Amino acid sequence: MAGNTFSSYGAMSPWTQKTQSKGKKVGAKPNKWKEAIKTISISELKDLVRDNLTALWDQDSDIRTKHSGADMMIPPVMVWGAPGLGKSTAVRELAKELGIGFVDVRLAQREPVDMRGLPVPDEDRVKWLVSSEWPRDPESRGIILFDELTAADKTLQVAAYEFILDRRLGELYSVPPGWYIMAAGNRVEDRAVSCAMSSALANRFLHVEISANASSFLSWAEENGLHPAVIRFIKTYPQHLFSQEGEDLQRGWPSPRSWERVSTMVKIAEKNNRIDSLNYTIPGLIGAGAAVEFLAFYKTVFYMNGSIDISAALESGEPIPVPKKSDELYACCGSVAYYLETKKFGKMFQTVAGNFLKFVGSLPNDFAAMIMNDVESRLGDQKRWEVITKHPLFESVRLKYSADEAASDE
Secondary structure (H helix, E strand, O other): OOOOOOHHHOOOOHHHOOOOOOOOOOOOOOOHHHHOOOOEOHHHHHHHHHHHHHHHHHOOOOOOOOOOOHHHHOOOEEEEOOOOOOHHHHHHHHHHHHOOEEEEEEHHHOOHHHHHOEEEEEOOEEEEEOOOOOOOOOOOOEEEEEEOHHHOOHHHHHHHHHHHHHOEEOOOEEOOOOEEEEEEEOOHHHOOOOOOOOHHHHOOOEEEEEOOOHHHHHHHHHHOOOOHHHHHHHHHOHHHOOOOOOOOOOOOOOOHHHHHHHHHHHHHHHHOOOHHHHHHHOHHHHHHHHHHHHHHHHHHHHOEEOOEEHHHHHHHOOOOOOOOOHHHHHHHHHHHHHHHHHOOOHHHHHHHHHHHHHHHHOOOHHHHHHHHHHHHHHHOOOHHHHHHHOOHHHHHHHHHHHHHHHHHHO
Protein backbone atom coordinates (compact mmCIF):
# COMPACT_ATOMS: atom_id res chain seq x y z
CA MET A 1 0.00 0.00 0.00
CA ALA A 2 1.32 3.43 -0.88
CA GLY A 3 2.34 5.77 1.89
CA ASN A 4 0.02 8.50 3.10
CA THR A 5 1.38 11.05 0.65
CA PHE A 6 -0.88 13.89 1.69
CA SER A 7 -1.01 13.23 5.45
CA SER A 8 1.49 16.03 6.07
CA TYR A 9 -1.20 18.57 5.24
CA GLY A 10 -2.94 17.69 8.48
CA ALA A 11 -6.38 18.27 6.97
CA MET A 12 -9.31 16.97 9.00
CA SER A 13 -12.04 15.36 6.92
CA PRO A 14 -15.01 17.74 7.18
CA TRP A 15 -17.55 14.94 7.28
CA THR A 16 -15.87 13.37 10.35
CA GLN A 17 -16.66 16.44 12.43
CA LYS A 18 -19.50 15.82 14.85
CA THR A 19 -22.99 17.07 14.16
CA GLN A 20 -25.92 16.91 16.55
CA SER A 21 -29.41 16.49 15.20
CA LYS A 22 -31.80 19.20 16.32
CA GLY A 23 -35.00 17.55 15.18
CA LYS A 24 -38.03 18.00 17.41
CA LYS A 25 -39.67 15.09 19.15
CA VAL A 26 -43.26 14.32 18.46
CA GLY A 27 -45.79 12.84 20.80
CA ALA A 28 -47.47 13.31 24.12
CA LYS A 29 -46.83 16.40 26.20
CA PRO A 30 -43.71 15.83 28.31
CA ASN A 31 -43.97 16.02 32.06
CA LYS A 32 -41.30 17.53 34.29
CA TRP A 33 -39.79 14.12 35.06
CA LYS A 34 -39.56 13.06 31.45
CA GLU A 35 -37.83 16.30 30.53
CA ALA A 36 -35.13 15.42 33.04
CA ILE A 37 -34.39 12.07 31.36
CA LYS A 38 -31.29 12.19 29.18
CA THR A 39 -31.59 10.34 25.92
CA ILE A 40 -28.58 8.42 24.64
CA SER A 41 -27.16 7.66 21.22
CA ILE A 42 -26.66 4.23 19.65
CA SER A 43 -22.92 4.40 20.39
CA GLU A 44 -23.62 5.21 24.04
CA LEU A 45 -26.04 2.26 24.21
CA LYS A 46 -23.34 -0.04 22.88
CA ASP A 47 -20.86 1.25 25.46
CA LEU A 48 -23.37 0.66 28.27
CA VAL A 49 -24.12 -2.90 27.18
CA ARG A 50 -20.44 -3.64 26.58
CA ASP A 51 -19.57 -2.50 30.11
CA ASN A 52 -22.37 -4.60 31.61
CA LEU A 53 -21.23 -7.65 29.66
CA THR A 54 -17.66 -7.20 30.89
CA ALA A 55 -18.87 -6.97 34.49
CA LEU A 56 -21.06 -10.04 33.95
CA TRP A 57 -18.24 -12.13 32.55
CA ASP A 58 -15.66 -10.97 35.11
CA GLN A 59 -17.97 -11.90 38.01
CA ASP A 60 -16.52 -8.91 39.88
CA SER A 61 -16.55 -9.46 43.63
CA ASP A 62 -17.64 -5.85 44.14
CA ILE A 63 -20.88 -6.64 42.31
CA ARG A 64 -21.69 -10.05 43.75
CA THR A 65 -23.45 -10.48 47.06
CA LYS A 66 -23.53 -13.32 49.54
CA HIS A 67 -26.51 -14.88 47.84
CA SER A 68 -26.39 -13.59 44.24
CA GLY A 69 -23.84 -13.65 41.45
CA ALA A 70 -23.16 -10.86 38.99
CA ASP A 71 -25.73 -12.28 36.58
CA MET A 72 -28.50 -11.56 39.11
CA MET A 73 -27.16 -8.18 40.25
CA ILE A 74 -26.56 -6.49 36.88
CA PRO A 75 -29.93 -5.14 35.73
CA PRO A 76 -31.23 -6.01 32.27
CA VAL A 77 -31.54 -3.00 29.96
CA MET A 78 -34.86 -1.88 28.47
CA VAL A 79 -34.27 0.27 25.37
CA TRP A 80 -37.04 2.73 24.51
CA GLY A 81 -37.31 4.70 21.29
CA ALA A 82 -39.28 5.44 18.16
CA PRO A 83 -39.40 2.94 15.28
CA GLY A 84 -36.49 3.07 12.87
CA LEU A 85 -33.79 4.29 15.26
CA GLY A 86 -31.85 1.01 15.09
CA LYS A 87 -32.39 -0.28 18.64
CA SER A 88 -32.36 -4.00 17.89
CA THR A 89 -29.84 -3.59 15.05
CA ALA A 90 -27.35 -2.00 17.44
CA VAL A 91 -27.63 -4.90 19.90
CA ARG A 92 -27.28 -7.46 17.11
CA GLU A 93 -24.23 -5.66 15.73
CA LEU A 94 -22.61 -5.51 19.16
CA ALA A 95 -23.07 -9.26 19.64
CA LYS A 96 -21.44 -9.82 16.25
CA GLU A 97 -18.57 -7.46 17.09
CA LEU A 98 -17.90 -9.34 20.33
CA GLY A 99 -18.26 -12.75 18.71
CA ILE A 100 -21.00 -13.90 21.09
CA GLY A 101 -24.41 -15.48 20.65
CA PHE A 102 -27.58 -13.53 19.97
CA VAL A 103 -31.19 -14.65 20.48
CA ASP A 104 -33.95 -12.36 19.18
CA VAL A 105 -37.30 -13.04 20.87
CA ARG A 106 -40.39 -11.35 19.36
CA LEU A 107 -42.78 -11.83 22.24
CA ALA A 108 -45.79 -10.39 20.38
CA GLN A 109 -45.56 -13.23 17.87
CA ARG A 110 -45.71 -15.94 20.51
CA GLU A 111 -48.11 -17.71 22.81
CA PRO A 112 -47.59 -17.86 26.59
CA VAL A 113 -46.84 -21.59 26.31
CA ASP A 114 -43.86 -20.78 24.07
CA MET A 115 -42.03 -19.28 27.03
CA ARG A 116 -42.38 -22.19 29.44
CA GLY A 117 -42.40 -24.98 26.89
CA LEU A 118 -44.71 -27.68 25.62
CA PRO A 119 -46.37 -30.02 28.15
CA VAL A 120 -45.92 -33.71 27.30
CA PRO A 121 -47.62 -36.55 29.25
CA ASP A 122 -45.18 -39.02 30.85
CA GLU A 123 -47.01 -41.85 32.61
CA ASP A 124 -48.63 -40.23 35.67
CA ARG A 125 -46.88 -36.88 35.26
CA VAL A 126 -46.25 -34.12 32.76
CA LYS A 127 -42.87 -33.13 31.38
CA TRP A 128 -42.14 -29.81 29.74
CA LEU A 129 -40.17 -29.55 26.53
CA VAL A 130 -38.35 -26.24 26.73
CA SER A 131 -37.72 -24.34 23.49
CA SER A 132 -34.48 -25.29 21.77
CA GLU A 133 -33.62 -21.64 21.09
CA TRP A 134 -32.66 -20.95 24.71
CA PRO A 135 -28.89 -21.32 25.21
CA ARG A 136 -27.83 -24.46 27.07
CA ASP A 137 -24.01 -24.42 27.18
CA PRO A 138 -23.01 -23.16 30.67
CA GLU A 139 -19.76 -21.75 29.21
CA SER A 140 -21.44 -19.86 26.38
CA ARG A 141 -21.88 -16.10 26.21
CA GLY A 142 -24.40 -13.91 24.46
CA ILE A 143 -27.39 -11.56 24.56
CA ILE A 144 -31.08 -12.49 24.71
CA LEU A 145 -33.14 -9.58 23.37
CA PHE A 146 -36.89 -9.41 23.93
CA ASP A 147 -37.55 -7.13 20.97
CA GLU A 148 -40.83 -5.22 20.63
CA LEU A 149 -41.62 -6.11 24.24
CA THR A 150 -44.17 -3.31 24.50
CA ALA A 151 -46.08 -4.72 21.52
CA ALA A 152 -46.89 -7.85 23.56
CA ASP A 153 -50.11 -7.91 25.56
CA LYS A 154 -50.21 -8.41 29.34
CA THR A 155 -50.59 -12.21 29.19
CA LEU A 156 -47.37 -12.52 27.19
CA GLN A 157 -45.55 -10.04 29.41
CA VAL A 158 -46.58 -12.07 32.45
CA ALA A 159 -45.29 -15.23 30.75
CA ALA A 160 -41.88 -13.54 30.40
CA TYR A 161 -41.68 -12.31 34.02
CA GLU A 162 -39.81 -15.25 35.46
CA PHE A 163 -37.37 -15.48 32.59
CA ILE A 164 -36.48 -11.78 32.76
CA LEU A 165 -36.68 -11.32 36.53
CA ASP A 166 -35.12 -14.57 37.74
CA ARG A 167 -33.27 -15.76 34.64
CA ARG A 168 -35.03 -19.13 34.79
CA LEU A 169 -38.17 -21.07 33.97
CA GLY A 170 -39.08 -22.81 37.21
CA GLU A 171 -36.88 -25.86 37.68
CA LEU A 172 -36.87 -26.58 33.96
CA TYR A 173 -34.28 -24.12 32.71
CA SER A 174 -31.77 -21.51 33.88
CA VAL A 175 -30.07 -18.91 31.70
CA PRO A 176 -26.29 -19.56 31.54
CA PRO A 177 -24.39 -16.95 33.60
CA GLY A 178 -22.58 -15.58 30.53
CA TRP A 179 -25.80 -14.43 28.87
CA TYR A 180 -27.22 -10.93 29.29
CA ILE A 181 -30.94 -10.19 29.02
CA MET A 182 -32.24 -7.06 27.28
CA ALA A 183 -35.50 -5.74 25.87
CA ALA A 184 -36.55 -3.04 23.42
CA GLY A 185 -39.81 -1.36 22.52
CA ASN A 186 -41.64 1.69 21.27
CA ARG A 187 -43.24 4.35 23.42
CA VAL A 188 -46.98 5.01 23.45
CA GLU A 189 -46.44 8.43 21.85
CA ASP A 190 -44.64 6.85 18.88
CA ARG A 191 -47.99 5.84 17.43
CA ALA A 192 -46.72 2.30 16.97
CA VAL A 193 -48.23 -0.87 18.48
CA SER A 194 -47.54 -0.43 22.18
CA CYS A 195 -49.00 -1.80 25.40
CA ALA A 196 -48.29 -0.41 28.85
CA MET A 197 -45.63 -2.32 30.75
CA SER A 198 -46.63 -3.59 34.18
CA SER A 199 -44.93 -1.94 37.14
CA ALA A 200 -43.56 -5.28 38.35
CA LEU A 201 -41.74 -5.87 35.08
CA ALA A 202 -40.72 -2.24 34.60
CA ASN A 203 -39.13 -2.07 38.05
CA ARG A 204 -36.67 -4.81 37.15
CA PHE A 205 -35.16 -3.00 34.15
CA LEU A 206 -32.57 -0.30 33.70
CA HIS A 207 -34.47 1.99 31.32
CA VAL A 208 -32.72 4.04 28.62
CA GLU A 209 -34.21 6.06 25.78
CA ILE A 210 -32.60 6.27 22.37
CA SER A 211 -32.76 9.42 20.28
CA ALA A 212 -31.62 10.12 16.73
CA ASN A 213 -28.04 11.38 16.80
CA ALA A 214 -26.47 12.57 13.56
CA SER A 215 -22.88 12.16 14.75
CA SER A 216 -23.45 8.57 15.83
CA PHE A 217 -25.33 7.76 12.62
CA LEU A 218 -22.64 9.28 10.39
CA SER A 219 -19.91 7.23 12.07
CA TRP A 220 -21.97 4.08 11.63
CA ALA A 221 -22.84 4.99 8.03
CA GLU A 222 -19.20 5.40 7.03
CA GLU A 223 -18.21 2.16 8.76
CA ASN A 224 -20.98 0.28 6.94
CA GLY A 225 -20.43 1.76 3.49
CA LEU A 226 -23.63 3.73 3.00
CA HIS A 227 -23.77 5.73 -0.20
CA PRO A 228 -21.78 8.95 0.26
CA ALA A 229 -24.69 11.03 -1.02
CA VAL A 230 -26.68 9.94 2.05
CA ILE A 231 -23.73 10.63 4.32
CA ARG A 232 -23.10 14.10 2.86
CA PHE A 233 -26.81 14.97 2.95
CA ILE A 234 -27.23 14.07 6.64
CA LYS A 235 -23.95 15.83 7.39
CA THR A 236 -25.35 18.99 5.79
CA TYR A 237 -28.95 18.64 6.97
CA PRO A 238 -28.89 16.65 10.24
CA GLN A 239 -32.48 17.67 11.02
CA HIS A 240 -33.61 15.24 8.31
CA LEU A 241 -32.10 12.19 10.01
CA PHE A 242 -35.29 11.55 11.96
CA SER A 243 -38.66 13.24 11.77
CA GLN A 244 -42.26 12.15 12.21
CA GLU A 245 -43.64 15.66 12.20
CA GLY A 246 -46.08 16.27 9.36
CA GLU A 247 -45.42 12.82 7.89
CA ASP A 248 -47.88 10.10 6.92
CA LEU A 249 -46.71 7.43 9.37
CA GLN A 250 -48.53 4.73 7.42
CA ARG A 251 -45.98 5.35 4.68
CA GLY A 252 -42.32 6.33 4.62
CA TRP A 253 -40.69 8.89 6.89
CA PRO A 254 -37.06 9.79 7.70
CA SER A 255 -35.28 7.54 10.20
CA PRO A 256 -31.83 5.94 10.42
CA ARG A 257 -33.34 2.68 9.17
CA SER A 258 -35.02 4.32 6.15
CA TRP A 259 -31.86 6.27 5.24
CA GLU A 260 -29.96 2.98 5.13
CA ARG A 261 -32.52 1.77 2.59
CA VAL A 262 -32.24 5.03 0.64
CA SER A 263 -28.54 4.24 0.29
CA THR A 264 -29.39 0.79 -1.08
CA MET A 265 -31.88 2.13 -3.63
CA VAL A 266 -29.43 4.80 -4.86
CA LYS A 267 -26.76 2.14 -5.40
CA ILE A 268 -29.23 -0.06 -7.31
CA ALA A 269 -30.38 2.87 -9.46
CA GLU A 270 -26.80 3.85 -10.31
CA LYS A 271 -25.78 0.29 -11.11
CA ASN A 272 -28.68 -0.09 -13.55
CA ASN A 273 -28.46 3.47 -14.88
CA ARG A 274 -32.02 4.23 -13.76
CA ILE A 275 -31.55 7.46 -11.82
CA ASP A 276 -35.09 8.57 -12.65
CA SER A 277 -36.46 5.64 -10.63
CA LEU A 278 -35.35 7.49 -7.50
CA ASN A 279 -38.23 9.93 -8.07
CA TYR A 280 -40.65 7.30 -6.76
CA THR A 281 -38.48 4.97 -4.66
CA ILE A 282 -37.04 7.65 -2.34
CA PRO A 283 -40.42 9.23 -1.40
CA GLY A 284 -41.64 5.72 -0.65
CA LEU A 285 -38.89 5.38 1.95
CA ILE A 286 -38.61 8.78 3.63
CA GLY A 287 -41.78 10.63 2.63
CA ALA A 288 -42.29 13.40 0.12
CA GLY A 289 -40.84 16.32 2.10
CA ALA A 290 -37.41 14.87 2.86
CA ALA A 291 -37.29 13.16 -0.53
CA VAL A 292 -37.65 16.45 -2.44
CA GLU A 293 -34.67 17.92 -0.58
CA PHE A 294 -32.53 14.79 -0.84
CA LEU A 295 -33.18 14.33 -4.56
CA ALA A 296 -32.39 17.98 -5.25
CA PHE A 297 -29.14 17.59 -3.30
CA TYR A 298 -28.26 14.33 -5.04
CA LYS A 299 -29.01 15.43 -8.58
CA THR A 300 -27.61 18.96 -8.45
CA VAL A 301 -24.70 18.59 -6.02
CA PHE A 302 -23.63 14.98 -5.73
CA TYR A 303 -24.55 13.29 -9.01
CA MET A 304 -24.57 16.43 -11.15
CA ASN A 305 -22.50 19.51 -10.39
CA GLY A 306 -24.58 22.20 -12.04
CA SER A 307 -25.10 20.89 -15.58
CA ILE A 308 -22.08 18.56 -15.40
CA ASP A 309 -22.45 14.83 -14.84
CA ILE A 310 -19.51 14.24 -12.48
CA SER A 311 -19.13 10.58 -13.39
CA ALA A 312 -19.17 11.30 -17.13
CA ALA A 313 -16.82 14.27 -16.72
CA LEU A 314 -14.17 12.06 -15.14
CA GLU A 315 -14.15 10.06 -18.37
CA SER A 316 -14.53 12.85 -20.90
CA GLY A 317 -12.19 15.37 -19.30
CA GLU A 318 -14.87 18.06 -19.21
CA PRO A 319 -13.89 20.43 -16.37
CA ILE A 320 -15.81 19.86 -13.16
CA PRO A 321 -16.88 23.24 -11.74
CA VAL A 322 -15.73 23.92 -8.19
CA PRO A 323 -18.75 24.89 -6.05
CA LYS A 324 -18.35 28.10 -4.05
CA LYS A 325 -20.33 26.95 -1.01
CA SER A 326 -18.32 24.71 1.31
CA ASP A 327 -21.13 22.20 1.93
CA GLU A 328 -21.62 21.77 -1.83
CA LEU A 329 -17.87 21.42 -2.31
CA TYR A 330 -17.77 18.67 0.36
CA ALA A 331 -20.45 16.80 -1.55
CA CYS A 332 -18.74 17.32 -4.90
CA CYS A 333 -15.42 15.98 -3.58
CA GLY A 334 -17.23 13.04 -2.02
CA SER A 335 -18.90 12.29 -5.35
CA VAL A 336 -15.61 12.34 -7.25
CA ALA A 337 -13.94 10.03 -4.71
CA TYR A 338 -16.92 7.69 -4.73
CA TYR A 339 -16.97 7.29 -8.51
CA LEU A 340 -13.21 6.79 -8.63
CA GLU A 341 -13.68 3.82 -6.32
CA THR A 342 -16.88 2.26 -7.62
CA LYS A 343 -17.31 2.97 -11.34
CA LYS A 344 -15.93 0.55 -13.90
CA PHE A 345 -13.67 2.66 -16.12
CA GLY A 346 -11.69 -0.24 -17.61
CA LYS A 347 -8.69 0.74 -19.70
CA MET A 348 -9.77 4.40 -19.55
CA PHE A 349 -8.61 4.79 -15.96
CA GLN A 350 -5.29 6.34 -16.98
CA THR A 351 -7.28 9.16 -18.62
CA VAL A 352 -9.66 9.30 -15.64
CA ALA A 353 -6.68 9.64 -13.28
CA GLY A 354 -5.45 12.66 -15.23
CA ASN A 355 -8.87 14.29 -15.20
CA PHE A 356 -9.12 13.66 -11.46
CA LEU A 357 -5.74 15.27 -10.80
CA LYS A 358 -6.76 18.30 -12.87
CA PHE A 359 -9.82 18.65 -10.66
CA VAL A 360 -7.66 18.37 -7.52
CA GLY A 361 -5.41 21.09 -8.93
CA SER A 362 -8.36 23.46 -9.09
CA LEU A 363 -9.32 22.98 -5.43
CA PRO A 364 -8.40 25.06 -2.37
CA ASN A 365 -5.54 23.53 -0.38
CA ASP A 366 -7.58 22.00 2.44
CA PHE A 367 -10.06 20.38 0.08
CA ALA A 368 -7.27 19.07 -2.14
CA ALA A 369 -5.63 17.41 0.87
CA MET A 370 -8.99 16.09 2.03
CA ILE A 371 -9.94 14.45 -1.27
CA MET A 372 -6.47 12.95 -1.78
CA ASN A 373 -6.58 11.41 1.70
CA ASP A 374 -10.08 10.14 0.98
CA VAL A 375 -9.11 8.61 -2.35
CA GLU A 376 -5.97 7.04 -0.91
CA SER A 377 -7.96 5.45 1.91
CA ARG A 378 -10.39 4.05 -0.66
CA LEU A 379 -7.86 2.94 -3.29
CA GLY A 380 -4.59 2.58 -1.39
CA ASP A 381 -4.47 -1.21 -1.77
CA GLN A 382 -5.71 -1.20 -5.37
CA LYS A 383 -3.96 -0.74 -8.71
CA ARG A 384 -6.00 2.42 -9.32
CA TRP A 385 -4.08 4.31 -6.64
CA GLU A 386 -0.81 3.20 -8.21
CA VAL A 387 -2.01 4.55 -11.56
CA ILE A 388 -2.82 7.90 -9.93
CA THR A 389 0.55 8.19 -8.14
CA LYS A 390 2.46 7.33 -11.32
CA HIS A 391 0.55 9.78 -13.48
CA PRO A 392 2.69 12.72 -14.75
CA LEU A 393 0.35 15.24 -13.10
CA PHE A 394 0.57 13.67 -9.65
CA GLU A 395 3.95 15.07 -8.70
CA SER A 396 3.06 18.61 -9.81
CA VAL A 397 -0.15 18.50 -7.76
CA ARG A 398 1.69 17.17 -4.73
CA LEU A 399 4.50 19.74 -5.02
CA LYS A 400 2.07 22.60 -5.57
CA TYR A 401 0.22 22.00 -2.34
CA SER A 402 3.38 21.12 -0.43
CA ALA A 403 4.83 24.50 -1.45
CA ASP A 404 1.62 26.32 -0.58
CA GLU A 405 1.56 24.74 2.86
CA ALA A 406 5.22 25.51 3.49
CA ALA A 407 4.60 29.15 2.55
CA SER A 408 1.60 29.38 4.88
CA ASP A 409 3.66 27.94 7.74
CA GLU A 410 6.23 30.69 7.33
